[in-house]
Amino acid sequence: MKAIVFDAFGGTEVLHEAEIGIPQPGPGQVRVRVRAVGVNPVDGKIRSGAMGAIFPTTLPAVPGGEIAGVVDAVGEDVDQPKVGDEVLGWSDTGSYAQYALAPAAVLAPKPAGLDWANAAALPVASDGAERVLDLLDVSAGETQLIHGASGTLGTIAVQLAVARGARVIGTAGPANQEYVTSLGATALVYGDNLVQRVRELAPEGVDAVFDAAGKGALEDSITLRGSTTRIVTTADFRAGDLGIVFAEGPQRRSAARLAELAEEAADGTLVTTLSATYPLTEAAKAQQASDAGHNRGKIVLTVD
Template sequence: MNAYLVSHYGPDGLQHATLDQRPPGPEEIAIRLDAIAINPLDWKIRNGWLDEMIPLPLPAVIGSEGAGTVLSVGADVTGFAVGDRIAGFIDSGAFAETAVTRAARLLPVPAGLSTEQAAALPTAAETATRIYALLHPEPASTVVVNGAAGSVGSMITQLLVRDGHAVIGTASADNHDYVRGLGATPIGYGPALVDDLRRLAPAGIHAGYDTTGHGFIGRVTDLLPARRIVTIVDFAAAAQGAIVAGGDPTQLTITAAVREVFDSAARGELRVSIAASYDFDALPDALALSERGHLRGRVIVRGKGRESAGV
């Protein structure tokens, strides 16, 4: 199979290779990857920034999520059949033509979602629903989301708006209209951030979700106690009292809340944004775009396996 693997850490460490794919184990599924989502985790791993948290036996295929078609199932797998459209988290690395992953990390793609949309959803759905539950705001709260245009940020923003909260979302100026379209009030990241929050929330802010970092928690502590903020990026903020929603990304599974997000998106109740799409041969370009940041949703790579199958 065609694949990209990290031969060494650093910006030039991603190499194209042709590899053999092992068969699935008893609780695993082999899939043809028809769409691969680029996750910021991927280029952080390639750069070697997470080598202590996620050690890799280099060379290694990376890539954490995608969608595709079931090729074969392990002896103990139920609920999936050859030919099913599926999406989820990829154990063997998603930057490849085919992959093997645990069945518990996959779910069927509901009708109404494209393969590209399904590939963009697993991490956004899992992370947004998990951090929402960690700090569930009181009804009709005013909430700030730092990084409201990103994949996770836009999902938590939509869940909060759906439930009747007033959401203020930080975003770059180019993404303000997009954030408005999600039902939130956009503000910039710049020097006026705190003044904008005071102006828009004179009665106070009740909770915050930090999906992009850049010192956000330290900047807003006069308006919002750190203990009322969940962050997925600022691991040092635990010392300030913030709730750090870390965990091992290699162990994420499909929860009932993730299934609900997929079903809601399929019904058109939640927006799934694709920032850009690339062919498999241009995957390094897709990774570079994600690394530059300030995107609306996920960058998607069309799977090489899909091309080989004539899809």
Template sequence: MRAVVYEEFGGPGVLQIVTVPDPETPVDNQVVIEVRAVGINPYDRKVRSGLVPLKDPKFPRGICSDFAGVVVEAGSEAVHADGSQILAGHEVMGWSIGGSLRELVRVRSAQLARKPASLDWTVAGSLTTPGLTAVAALETLNIGPNDTVLLSAASGSVGVLYAQLAIARGATVIGTASERNHDVLRAHGILPTTYGPGLADRVRAIAPEGITAVQDNAGRETVEAGLELGLPADRICSIVDYGAIAEFGIVSPGQYVRSAVTLGVLAQRAADGDLDLPIANVFPLDRVVDAFTLLESGHSGGKIVIAP
């Protein structure tokens, strides 16, 4: 089968498509899946670039974790979250530990959720990391109906899912994004503002009664705006600025435990039309370098998906 690997840290150009052996026959709770769609994430870029400390930095390495596909074969103990047997032909979605950007992947059944039949493959293959990260961040601050949240990178995948889930809980969300993305924010019920100097003043104008929480998905600017607006550190959550977490004592979901049950709930909400994950581009496997180049440009306008 074909798989994407890299043999050194670096930019998109280090990625190469190689032929590797098919996964071994699954045993116990293992499942082999034919991959239909893989959503790529900023974290994948950070790992490939050498920006994330690794316990086992051996090469060659696979890349990406999220995927959706069709079960080829399953071990005798492989079951869905509801306890039913996983069988060949079942459509599933989930995450891989050693890299999902390949034609076949083998994972444990606990890493899989059933894909609703009506859910588009591109969304199913992209939902895991941004969806579960958004839920973990919401739970970290226990966002509810009395909250007004300042959200950075609101047009990004985590941001747009976070906002929809927060609004569904009854919260008000003020989101930062470039002006070209403000219509996207409004379409999802987010009150838009721009990033840059004067952010705290712009938030005061939008929410004169104040905000109750900050969700930072971009960096220090939003953290500092929250502190300037008088929020205590434990009402500011960041998923990216580890320096600010250490310096100011703000909170973070950290290395949260992924849940196939939670993923299944998100997938059903997406299938029902209650949760939207915008898809910007779908690339074939042969154009993996182009896909990551677009991701790193910061101007994709939605999720980037690779269809092996």
């Protein structure tokens, strides 16, 4: 099968197309004929070697862990899903490939009204956003500040926080202010005088801060909170030095919750925005765009 592989850690130039063996599902696994792949910032960090302590990687490696596709083989003890079922979820093997293995327990059915690219945009972002909101214990009536509100994770986090009844202030670049507003947040341009501008919007203060941007906003976040409590980042590696929680724990990978959110995405209740789509052969370009940041929504690879 065709796959994207890297044989050394480094920039996107280490990614190349290769012909490798088709994986065979073991007990509890299914094999998915991949139709779309979510490209996540962590993919580039693993490729560069920056996440070696958290995600040990044996080379050569196939990047990625987020898929949407059709089940084409099942291992022992698998009753559901069945061969021919359309699914989305997480893979055990790298997902930048024509086929990937996945635990049957972490795959959700793809609704007919949800296309492949938007299906692939959902698992990692929804899981990560909900995990951080739970860490922050966000509840109705609170004010939540989200940095990077227009990005892959921020897009979903804003909507899930609003659904919990929170008031959300979302920071993003000038070009994404209307987009953040459309998600249900009060939009704010990141940058100079952020503390003052947030306080003008929320003179009563902010109850929790989710940094999905990693653009140096942690110090301002501490000032706004008056402490380091109820601040979580998924993007700023300085967190430990500042006494901030870095959300690096294992994914929950709940198929039941993913199925609920997929239905919401299919009927338009939950917005899954695509920043760009690339064919699998252009995975290096996709990761370049992801590494650069400032993307509105999700970057996806499509697989023929």
